[in-house]
Structure formats: structure tokens, C-alpha cells
Amino acid sequence: MTFDRSQINGWGADLDRSKRPAVPMERQPPRMGNPHWDVPEAQPQTVEVLHSIERPGNTPVFGTACPPSGLSGKIRRAAFRHSEGRLRHWMMLLLADRVNVVEGLFSDARGSKKVHSVAIVGLVGLLAVMWLRRGS
Secondary structure, eight states: OOOOGGGSTTOSTTOOGGGSTTOOOOOSSOOOSSOSOSSOOOOOOOSOOOOOTTSSSOOSSOOOSSOOOHHHHHHHHHHTTSOTTSHHHHHHHHHHHHHHHHHHHHHHHHHOHHHHHHHHHHHHHHHHHHHHHHHO
16 A cells, blocks of 8 residues: 655645745854864863864863762773773773772771761671671
């Protein structure tokens, strides 16, 4: 059974340009003419910034809030030695995120007495559960 699509009003991608819904695609207001600069001024780089091997350098603006450090930083550096088109690159970045969470937990526990007490209570509770299960 064939269906005659020519009877559908406006059917087909090869319609007359005046009948296409996206024509004209003129922006309102129209685009500005020439910009007042050639190349944007680059942001000063104060920390290590990782970038893809597909691009030769950093973009003019980049994030510096969380520079790579520790084991997660080493994993990130290794990930950026691979192409962004490879699954290995993205899986290494995911692993680095998970490792960074654990690093953050350890650094929080090291610097806070409150976290120490919560960790001790949790450890005592775990030991108590293990001891009680041993008896049954």
C-alpha cells in the first residue's frame, strides 16, 4: 500500500523557499559589522590548565578555580594525552572525578575536629555491628 504524500499541504524538503517556515532567517536586530578587535586579549595563566591535544593552546578565557592536583590531577594529565574522540579520555576523566571526591573527603577529615568525631562514631558503630554479628 502506498500513500500519496503529494496531497499533503507543504510536504517535502524541497518546497519553494517562500513557503518554507524558516525563510527568511534574518536576525533581528541585524548582526553588527566589524568587531573593534582582531583577537581577544588572553587571560593571564596563573595555574596549570589542561587542554585537548586537538587544539594547540588555551582559549582566551578558561577556568582556574580547580587546578589539577594529587592523584586525580595525574589521572587528568594522562587523560589529556589522549584524543577527545577516544572513550579512554572520558573514562579517565570520570575516574579522576571519583578519585577527587575521595581526596576531598580525606582532606576534610584531616582538617576538621567535627568530621573526626563523626568518623570515630561511625567506626565505633561499625565495630559494634561486626562484634554483634560475630556472636550470632
